[in-house]
Amino acid sequence: MQSSRLVFPILLLVAPVCLLAGIGAGSAGLSLADVGNALLAGPSGGIAADIVWQLRLPRVLSAFACGGLLALAGVLLQVLLRNPLAEPYILGVSGGASVGALSAMALGAGVATANLGAFAGALASVALLLALGLGAGPWNAYRLLLTGVVLSAGYGALVSLLLALAPGEGLRGMLFWLMGDLSRAEHPGLVFATLATALAAASWQARALDVLALGELKAKSLGVAVNPLQARLYLLASLCAAAAVAEAGTIGFVGLIVPHFLRLLGLADHRRLLPASVLAGGIFLVLADTLARTLAAPQQLPVGALTALLGVPTLLFLLSERRRAAR
Amino acid sequence: MLRADRLTLAVPGRTLCRELSLALQPGQCWCVLGRNGAGKTTLLHALAGLSSPAAGSVCLDDRPLDAFPRRDLAKKTGVLLQDDAQPFWGTVMEYVLLGRYPHRHGLARLHAEDEAAAKSALAAMGMGDAISRAFSTLSGGERQRVRLAALLAQSPELYLLDEPLQHLDLAHQVETLNVLRHLADQGKTVLAVLHETAWAGRFFDHALLLGEDWHEAGPAADILGAASLERLYRCPMEEVTTERGRYFIPRV
Structure with a gap:
C-alpha cells in the first residue's frame, strides 16, 4: 500500500503545528505570533513569555512525551x-502506580512525592507480576496476561478503599489523578529522555x-531468540507506562487506539510503526489536553475522559470504513 | 544432513512415537504420512528445533540442534508451519521479506539481494503480480502460496513443510510439488508432512509412515504400497501405475 508511506511524513508535519497550537490555546489566548515571539524572546521576556515558558511549554511537551510513551508501550504489548x-x-502497571500515588496523597504528600509514589508503585507491580506470572517456568504470554488482569482487579479494590478512606478535601485531586491530569506534569525533560531511550x-x-x-x-x-526478546519487550513497555503514569496519572485509550489507527x-513494518506511533500518540494527547484546558475554561476537564471521547468515534469510524473497503 | 537418533516424542498425556531414527541426505525428498493425531507436526517441530523431544537427539551436520544459535539454524533450516498464529497487516512483499529475517542484520536497509530473492520466490509460486496487495485480502490458497514463497525466500538447505498443499487447488498442488522436487534436484533436502497420499509415490523418493505404535522409513519404492498405506490409514487402498509414476488412491 503506497498510502502507508505518506503516514510518517504527514505526522512529522502535523506534530509541530499541534505543539504550537497547544501552546497558544488556553484561558489567556495567545496568537501564533505571540507564541513565536515569546519562544524567541526566551524565558524572561514579559507576561506572555512567562505563560509560555513556565506553564504551557512544559505541559504541552509533557503531554506529547506521555502520549508517545503510551502509544509505544501499546505497540510493544500488543x-x-x-x-x-x-x-x-x-498488566497492572497503572494499578500499582495508582495505589502508590493515592497512598502518598492520602498521607498528605505534595505533587513531587505523589509522582514518585506512582513510579515506585508501577515498578513494584512490574516486579510482582514477573515473580508471580513467570515463576520458574518458561515465558507464557497467556499466563502473564491473566496474572496481570487479576492483579489489576486487586489494585482496583485497593484504590476504592483509599478513595473511601481519604479525607474529603483530597478526594478531588485523587479522582483527577485517576482520570489523567497533566496539570501536575513537571518533568518534560525526564519523560522525553525516557521516550527517546525507549524508542531507540x-x-x-x-x-x-x-x-x-x-x-x-x-x-x-x-x-x-524469542524468550529473551519477550522479557526485554515487557520491561521496556513497563518502563514506558510507568514513566507516563508517574508524570500524568492514568490516561486511557492512547495506547490502545493509536497503534490500531496506524495499522x-x-x-505493519515496525521500523515505521514504532516512530509513527510515538508521533501520533504525542499529537493525540496534546490535542486532548488542549481541549481539556479550553473546552470549559477556566475549569479544567480530566484529559482521560477526552482521550476516550475522541478515540472511541475515530476507531469505530475506521473499523466501519475498513469493512466497507474489504467488501 | 539431518539425523534423528532414537527420538521419542510426547505431548501431555500421550507418547506419540518411540525410538524413531531417521537420516535425511541432500537431494532427498521425503513425505511423512499418518492419520490425524499421529504426531506428524510434533515430529516436524522436533526436527526443526522448535521443540525438544522427550528423548533422543536431532543433529544437523553432526551438531546437536540446541548447540546452534537460533539465527544460524534459521539460515540452514526453513519451516513452513501449518498456520500463522496472528493476522498480518502489511503487503504480500512485506510478508515474504520476513523470510529474509535470518539473513538481515540490525536495521540495515533492504539489500537488492533480499528483494530479488523475495520477487523470484513469489514468481515461483505464481504470486508475482500480487506483491503490493494487502496480505489480509488474499484467499486461503493465495495466502498459502505467499507463505511458501516466504520459505523459498529464506533459501535454507533443509526444507521442513507442514501440509504444504493445504488450501491449494489441484493445479497449484502440482506446481508446488514441482517446486519441492526441483529443490531436491538442486541438492536441497526436503521433508513434507502430507495428507495428499495420491501424490506420495509420484513426487517423493523417500517416505516415513507414522502409525499409532509403529513407524517405517526408507526409500518410497520399498515403503509405499497399497498394503502399507492400508495398514497406516485403515482404509482400503489401490495403486494406479502409469508411465509417469505410481499413484495411490482409496479403493472406495
Whole structure:
C-alpha cells in the first residue's frame, strides 16, 4: 500500500503545528505570533513569555512525551501478548502506580512525592507480576496476561478503599489523578529522555518485532531468540507506562487506539510503526489536553475522559470504513 | 544432513512415537504420512528445533540442534508451519521479506539481494503480480502460496513443510510439488508432512509412515504400497501405475 508511506511524513508535519497550537490555546489566548515571539524572546521576556515558558511549554511537551510513551508501550504489548486489545495498563502497571500515588496523597504528600509514589508503585507491580506470572517456568504470554488482569482487579479494590478512606478535601485531586491530569506534569525533560531511550531500544528490535507479531513459533523458526526478546519487550513497555503514569496519572485509550489507527492505515513494518506511533500518540494527547484546558475554561476537564471521547468515534469510524473497503 | 537418533516424542498425556531414527541426505525428498493425531507436526517441530523431544537427539551436520544459535539454524533450516498464529497487516512483499529475517542484520536497509530473492520466490509460486496487495485480502490458497514463497525466500538447505498443499487447488498442488522436487534436484533436502497420499509415490523418493505404535522409513519404492498405506490409514487402498509414476488412491 503506497498510502502507508505518506503516514510518517504527514505526522512529522502535523506534530509541530499541534505543539504550537497547544501552546497558544488556553484561558489567556495567545496568537501564533505571540507564541513565536515569546519562544524567541526566551524565558524572561514579559507576561506572555512567562505563560509560555513556565506553564504551557512544559505541559504541552509533557503531554506529547506521555502520549508517545503510551502509544509505544501499546505497540510493544500488543505484539508481546499476541492480543490486539492489549494496552499499556493491561498488566497492572497503572494499578500499582495508582495505589502508590493515592497512598502518598492520602498521607498528605505534595505533587513531587505523589509522582514518585506512582513510579515506585508501577515498578513494584512490574516486579510482582514477573515473580508471580513467570515463576520458574518458561515465558507464557497467556499466563502473564491473566496474572496481570487479576492483579489489576486487586489494585482496583485497593484504590476504592483509599478513595473511601481519604479525607474529603483530597478526594478531588485523587479522582483527577485517576482520570489523567497533566496539570501536575513537571518533568518534560525526564519523560522525553525516557521516550527517546525507549524508542531507540524498541526500534533496534523492529525486525524481530515484525516476525514475533506472526507468532512465537514462526519467530523461533526464523531465528529469533524469542524468550529473551519477550522479557526485554515487557520491561521496556513497563518502563514506558510507568514513566507516563508517574508524570500524568492514568490516561486511557492512547495506547490502545493509536497503534490500531496506524495499522488500519496499512502500517505493519515496525521500523515505521514504532516512530509513527510515538508521533501520533504525542499529537493525540496534546490535542486532548488542549481541549481539556479550553473546552470549559477556566475549569479544567480530566484529559482521560477526552482521550476516550475522541478515540472511541475515530476507531469505530475506521473499523466501519475498513469493512466497507474489504467488501 | 539431518539425523534423528532414537527420538521419542510426547505431548501431555500421550507418547506419540518411540525410538524413531531417521537420516535425511541432500537431494532427498521425503513425505511423512499418518492419520490425524499421529504426531506428524510434533515430529516436524522436533526436527526443526522448535521443540525438544522427550528423548533422543536431532543433529544437523553432526551438531546437536540446541548447540546452534537460533539465527544460524534459521539460515540452514526453513519451516513452513501449518498456520500463522496472528493476522498480518502489511503487503504480500512485506510478508515474504520476513523470510529474509535470518539473513538481515540490525536495521540495515533492504539489500537488492533480499528483494530479488523475495520477487523470484513469489514468481515461483505464481504470486508475482500480487506483491503490493494487502496480505489480509488474499484467499486461503493465495495466502498459502505467499507463505511458501516466504520459505523459498529464506533459501535454507533443509526444507521442513507442514501440509504444504493445504488450501491449494489441484493445479497449484502440482506446481508446488514441482517446486519441492526441483529443490531436491538442486541438492536441497526436503521433508513434507502430507495428507495428499495420491501424490506420495509420484513426487517423493523417500517416505516415513507414522502409525499409532509403529513407524517405517526408507526409500518410497520399498515403503509405499497399497498394503502399507492400508495398514497406516485403515482404509482400503489401490495403486494406479502409469508411465509417469505410481499413484495411490482409496479403493472406495
